[in-house]
Amino acid sequence: MLVVLHFHQLGYNALSIALLFLFYEFFGVVTNLVGGWLGARIGLNRTMNIGLGLQVIALLMLTLPTEYLSIAWVMAAQAFSGIAKDLNKMSAKSSIKSLVSSDAQGTLYKWIAILTGSKNALKGVGFFMGGLLLNLLGFQGAMWFMLAGLCIVLGCSLILLKKDLGVASTKPKFTEIFSKNRSINILSAARMFLFASRDVWFVVALPVFISKELNWDHWQVGSFMAAWVIAYGFVQSIAPMITGKKSGKTPDGFSALIWASLLCSIPLLIAQGLDSQWILLGGLGIFGAIFAINSSLHSYLIVSYARNEGTSLDVGFYYMANAMGRLVGTILSGAVFQLWGLEACLYISSIMIFLTVLISIALPRHTQLVGY
Numbered sequence: 001m002l003v004v005l006h007f008h009q010l011g012y013n014a015l016s017i018a019l020l021f022l023f024y025e026f027f028g029v030v031t032n033l034v035g036g037w038l039g040a041r042i043g044l045n046r047t048m049n050i051g052l053g054l055q056v057i058a059l060l061m062l063t064l065p066t067e068y069l070s071i072a073w074v075m076a077a078q079a080f081s082g083i084a085k086d087l088n089k090m091s092a093k094s095s096i097k098s099l100v101s102s103d104a105q106g107t108l109y110k111w112i113a114i115l116t117g118s119k120n121a122l123k124g125v126g127f128f129m130g131g132l133l134l135n136l137l138g139f140q141g142a143m144w145f146m147l148a149g150l151c152i153v154l155g156c157s158l159i160l161l162k163k164d165l166g167v168a169s170t171k172p173k174f175t176e177i178f179s180k181n182r183s184i185n186i187l188s189a190a191r192m193f194l195f196a197s198r199d200v201w202f203v204v205a206l207p208v209f210i211s212k213e214l215n216w217d218h219w220q221v222g223s224f225m226a227a228w229v230i231a232y233g234f235v236q237s238i239a240p241m242i243t244g245k246k247s248g249k250t251p252d253g254f255s256a257l258i259w260a261s262l263l264c265s266i267p268l269l270i271a272q273g274l275d276s277q278w279i280l281l282g283g284l285g286i287f288g289a290i291f292a293i294n295s296s297l298h299s300y301l302i303v304s305y306a307r308n309e310g311t312s313l314d315v316g317f318y319y320m321a322n323a324m325g326r327l328v329g330t331i332l333s334g335a336v337f338q339l340w341g342l343e344a345c346l347y348i349s350s351i352m353i354f355l356t357v358l359i360s361i362a363l364p365r366h367t368q369l370v371g372y
Helices: 002-009 014-020 022-042 044-061 071-099 105-160 182-202 205-213 218-237 253-263 266-272 277-305 311-340 342-360
Strands: none
Touching: 002 014, 002 071, 002 105, 014 022, 014 071, 022 044, 022 071, 022 311, 044 071, 044 105, 071 105, 071 277, 071 311, 105 218, 105 277, 182 205, 182 253, 182 277, 182 311, 182 342, 205 218, 205 311, 205 342, 218 277, 253 277, 253 342, 266 277, 266 342, 277 311, 311 342
């Protein structure tokens, strides 16, 4: 948010600002693929600390005077930031597998949901914090403020975390970064289309449409998007209560199939009512809630499916597919919206969700939960 607002103030056009984030998304694909292998070899705490260190470097790069912040320089900083983010996310989610007993699947689901939901809620808080810090401290001041906080976190991580967390007993070969587990491959494919279905209309098309067609000010657009992401994260964190925790059931592939099916028609319905902002905003709320449950289910299933030895390899491969979906969705969001508008983005979103549903049919089920 800081980068978007600051470079918008400097007069950069929308395409130039979008290019600043191209490497951020691209390196998410690469990092998740390689990061899982790295975590299995050197440990999840070390992988996470490398991510924190790279984020420190990225912020330091952006503390330079404005005249030195060329597009190429900021793209490089964002590349480091993208690598850092995915090393941290992969390490944190993989580590839960090591910290929770293998026979406590309900507990595993609960902590995965809390971690995923809180991460996304804080992402929403970041929308507000970016604007606030820019107003109070300026761009460079905001960078130094975040650097100070991040260095404290890195110090605590170096001192407090277990050194051997997540290290595989045998060193995996680099060729093992591609999963050989059929369930994980199916889930990864479903995840890719699921996240592409969101970002194809949410990332670029929606905020531009709201700004141009509904005549919202920038602060209104940013505040709405932030509130949506925070609410999305909250629903993710309580997903276990919605999907069967009270009955003592844990989700399986059938659960993912049902919730993906519920999501499929929502973009189509929104597309039919784009002339009403209440249908658009209400539909976005319903889409966000059901999408959040789908995302939380997937996040639990990948950790559940992952091997006990070298969990990060499987989780990394899965989040590589997630990042690929986001990259494809982001590119399509700008291109399709520019050519055919938001309605076309919503139609493509429904097609991608339908593909998610078809893929989810092949996800494994627990026999005792077939009727769930």
